[in-house]
Amino acid sequence: MHAENTVSPSDASAAEVTKQVEQWKQGRLQRLTAPDGWLSLVGLEWLHPGANRVGSASDNDIVLKVGPAHLGVVTLAADGTAKIVLAKDSGATIDGKPAQEATLVDDIQAGENGHPTTIAFGAANFYVIERDGRKGLRVKDADAATRKHFLGLDYYPIDPSWRIVADWVPFDPPHKLEIGSVLGTIDKVDVPGKAVFKRDGHTFELLPYQEEPGGELFFVLADRTSGKETYGAARFLYAALPKDGKVILDFNRAYNPPCAFTEYATCPLAPPENRLDVAVTAGEKKYRGSEH
Template sequence: MARKPHRILRAACVAACALGLGACDNASRQATTSDDAAAPAETTDMQFLADNAAWREQRLEGLLKPDGWTSLIGLHWIDLKTHYVGSGATNGLRLAMGPEKVGLLQRDGGRVFLTPERGVALTLDGAPLQGRTELKTDDGQAPSLVGFDDGKGQMTVIERGDRLALRVKHSEAPTRTQFAGLEYWPADPSWRIDARYEPHPPGKTLQIANIIGILEDTPNPGVVVFERDGKTHRLEALDGGEDSLFLILADRTSGHDSYGAGRYVYTDLPTADNKVVIDFNRAYNPPCAFTPFATCPLPPLENRLDLAVTAGEKTYAKAH
C-alpha cells in the first residue's frame, strides 16, 4: 500500500530532527493533518523540507572538512622581506601547530618564495617540496598549497588589497575538533521570496569593506528588490560567479539572534524576465563567525535591511 503524504512528511520531519535542522516544529504540525488534507500542498512542503535539510547537511559537511573554514589556525601578514616560519618561539611567523621550523619565507615585491627547512617534509600541491620555490597567491587563481604535518596542515598565500598574508589550516584545529554545531530558525517556505532583478550598467562596482578593514571594488551587476510584510526592500547583488548572485546582508536580527557582522545568501542568476528567488532559509554565517583568521566581506550600507529576517542560520554558540 502506498504511504499517505502526511506520513511521508512525518518521516521527513523525523529525519530533519535527527540532524538538528530546526524544521521539526512546523513539520510536526503539518504531519498531524488528516488524510483528507490536500496532497499537492503536503508534497510541496515535504520537498521544501527535504531540500532544506539536504542543504544544511552539505553546509555542515563543508565547514567540517579537514581543510574547511573551521580548520583555520592562523593569518600571518608578510610585511618583511624575510620571515622564518614554524611553531617555535624564534620564528617571525609563529604557527599555532606544526613543526618547530617549517622554512624561510621571502618576499620580493608581490612575489613570495619558500625555502623548506632541512629535514622537514613539506609538499607543494601534493608533490614533495625540495628547494626554494615561488608560491602563487590567490589573486585570480588557485594559490600554491604547502602541506606539512603529514598533510594535516596546509599553508597558502593570500592577497588582500596591497597586502600579502600566510593563511594556515590544520585538520586538528580546536575550532574544528570542538565544533559545537549549527542552529537555525525553523524552515519556513514564506521566506523563499520571489524578487525582481534590476540590472546596473555594465562594469558597475560597489566598494565592499572586509572585517580586517580593507576596501575592495567589487563587481555589482544589479539590485534585487522584494516585498515583505507590505514593505519594499532592496539588496545590492555582487557577482557570485558564472551561475549565481551573491548577497551580503544585515538585518534586525544581526547582533542578536544572528551573527553581528551579517550573513550571506546566494541566488541563481535572474531569468530572462528578470525574476530571482531569494531563499532566506539559506542565509548563512560568514567564516568569521567561527574563526578570527578569516577576512570576510561585510554588508554594504545599502544592504542593511529594516526587517527582521527570522530565517536561516543563527549566531554560532561555541562549545564551553
Template sequence: MLKILIICCTLLLPIRAVKAQNRYEQVINNWHSKRIESLKAENGWLNLVGLFWLEEGKNTFGSDQQNNIVFPSGSIATKAGYFERKGNIVKLVAADDVNITINGNPVKEAIIFHPDSTKTPTVVAGNLKWTIIKRDNKIGIRLRDIKSLALATFKGIERFPIDSTWKIEATIQSSPKARIEITNVLGQTNEQQSPGKLLFTLNGKQYSLDALEEGNELFIIFGDATSGKTTYPAGRFLYANKPDANGKTILDFNKAYNPPCAFTDFATCPLPPKQNILQIAITAGEKDFDHH
C-alpha cells in the same frame, strides 16, 4: 455524490499542503547538510588556525615564539625555515630537518606564490596545510590544521525553524554599469560591479538588496534587525539564481548563512554595504555560531 466529492477534495487540500511543506523542508535540510560538509572539508573554514601577513624580505616561521611567524605549538619544528617575499613573489625555504611537501613531493626550496601563476600550491607539513592569499597589497599565509580543535568539537549550527514564507519573489532593477563599495574586515574597500537591486515585499513594505554577480548566481551580503542579537553581528550571506527573462528570482532566506568569520578569526570576510542592512528581522536561516 457531488457533496461527497467536494468533502473529499476539501480534505485533500491540507494533506497536499503538508506534503509540499515536508518536501520543501527536505530540500532545505539537504542544502544545509551540504553546507555543513563544506565547513568540515579540508578546504573548509573550521580547520583554519592562522593568517600571517608577510613583510618584505625574510619571514622566519616555526613553533618557537622567536620566529616572525609563529605556528601553533607542537605542530611543526621550532625553527621550520623562512618565507621570503620580494614584491609579489614568495619563496619558501625549509630547514634541513623539516619534512615539507608540495603535491606529495618533498621540497626544500620553492616559489609558492607568483603573480603569473594560475594556481597557488598547497604546502603540507604533518597536519598543517597552507596556501598564499593576496588582499590588495597584502600577501599572507593561510594556515590550516586538518585536526584542529574547532573541527573536532564542532556540533553544528543552530537555525531558525524552516518557514516557506521566507521564500520570496524578487524583481531585479537592472543597472549594468552600477558599482557598489564592499569593505572587508581588514578595512579594505573595493568597488565591485553590481547587476542591480533586488526589490521584494515583506508585510506590505518594499525592500531592496544590492546584488553582486558570482559565476552563474547572484551573491548578496546583508544585515538585518537580528544581526548581533540572534544572528552573526557582521551580517549573513545569501545566493540566488540569476533573474529569468521577466527579471524575477527567488530570495530564500532559509538558506541565509554565516560568513567564514563566524567560525574563525583568520578569514577576510566582506561586510554588508550600508544599503543592504535591513530594518526588518529576517528570522530565517542560520543563527550566530557560538564556538568563540
C-alpha cells in the same frame, strides 16, 4: 563560500522548499566541517618584505601554532613574488610532493578553478593569500580545536514564506558598491542589478555582486536580527541567476560567514544598502561557540 542547489521553480511547494533547504543544510555542514574547511583555520600571518622565517619555535619571524620548529623561509620580493625554501629536515611537502623550494602562487593568482601552492606538514598546511595588496599565510590544521570541538549549527525553523520570488532590476552599466571587510579594507565591486521584494507590506531591495564572471548572485546582508539572534557583521546568501525578470531569494539558506567561527578569516561586512529594516527570522543563527 560555495553555493549548491539554488535553482528551483518559482512555484515550489512547501514540502519541496523544506526538502531542498534540508539538502542544502547538509552540504553546508559538510563543507564547513571538512578537514580543510573554515573550522580548520589556525592562523593568518602577514608577510613582511624580505625573508620571513617560519616555524613553531619562538625565534621565527612567523610563529605557527603547529608544525616543525623551523619549517623554512618565505621571501617576499619587491615585485610581490613569494618564494619558499624549506629547512632540510622539515618533512613538509609542496603541493603534495617532496621538494626543497618553490615560487608560491597565491589564491588570487590561482583563480577560481586553480589552487594556490600549498605547503603541508602533518595534519596542517598553509598557502598564500593576497588581500588589498598584502600577502599572508593562511594556516589550516585538520586537528584544530575549532574543528574538533565544533558545537554544530543552529537555524530558525524552515519557513517557506521566506523563499521569496523577487523582481530583478538589471543595471546597465553595472553600479559600483563599496564592500568593507573585517580587516578595515574596502573593495569596490560591480553590481549587475538589484532584487526587489515585498514583505509585511514594505518594499525592500538587495544588491548582489558576482565573485566570478557569470557566477551566481552573492548577497552580503544584515537585518534586524543581526547582532541578536544572528551574527552581527553579516550573513551570506547565494541566488541563481535571474530568469524571466525574477530572482529567487531563499532566506532559509542565509548563513554565517567564516568570521563567525574563526578570527583568522577575512570576511566582507554588509554594506549599508543591504541592511534590511526587517527581522529575517530564517536561516542560520549565531554560532553558540563564538567568542567574538
